[in-house]
Amino acid sequence: MAKNKNKGKPRNYALDSGVYRFSASKMFHKKAIHKFLKKTVAKKPADKKPVFVEKKIKGDKNGGTRMVRVKKLTNNVPTMDVKTCILHTKRKSVFSKHSRKLRPSLTPGVVAIILAGVHKGKRVVALKQLETGLLLITGPLKLNGCPLRRINQRYLLATKTSINVSGVKVPETINDKYFARVKSDNKVKKDGNIFENKKEDYKPSEQRKADRASVDKQVLEAIKKHPQGAALKSYFKAGFGLNKGEYPHKMIF
């Protein structure tokens, strides 16, 4: 090779205006950078991502699967903003999640007066609070004709008298579903039976009678054990009523 006369001198220099004499591409050739570059590996063909994905859906008559896009289209805008959607669902208070409160005066075993309904005026025994917040009460049936029943706390006037019902075991099966109204299975026939009044009088089922009998038996025993058991029996039999000179705001029940 010929002697490099330019050894020591810079290859690139600035002109008076500040711009450099040789461009990047010229410098590439001057410095012979092609000799020092590593060879790049050929690009592998990119893994083809599927555009559609098969997803399973519920429902018998829906075909079982749907082809859903992996990447949503830009014009696929939801009708409702997701954030507001969640806000709405959080604000809704579902009945099943309501907190149930119980008045401190209505503990199990308390004798209460029913203020409204078919059994108004009767003195009954409060047994426990059910999941929906309603109270389970019983007459007992033999004493005042009030069966095992659900009632709202607001229609009960708690008295100071209470019976020790810790020994009374109410079966677990007696809950709100047990008392739910039975829907008639009669399907409307098109022969004109729609216009017939098919209201049947309520008759307690055998299950109800059996449960009622077993619970009442235990309650009656608890009443017997009470120090004033005999008086309590006639107390239950009598109804409650206000008389002349009796003002509820002055009474202690």
Place this chain on the structure above:
Amino acid sequence: MAPKSGRLYAKGVFTGFKRGLRNQHENTALLKVDGCAGQEDARWYIGKRCVYVYKAKNKTSVPNSKEKSQLRCIWGKVTRPHGNAGSVRAKFRRNLPPQAMGCRVRIMLYPSRI
């Protein structure tokens, strides 16, 4: 079984509508409750439902009964005490008729707070 029970409501009288000297507001009725002497007594009755029961010439249907009767009623609610002498304010679903002034209004014992 149990004999028919007695009265399950407090007796009250409809004394008039809420009013200033020269103007009256018929949407709120004033009730004087028997035996209720002061504001503290009156507070017991807040929230209790009240009924004005009256008779009319024509028979109208009764809920849960096939027989029609001449008895009619206007339901309402005790809202707050009125004054210092045991009166109470009540709002009825429809305003009470003025001929009810001086007549009996029943104040039920429910919704119970005891």
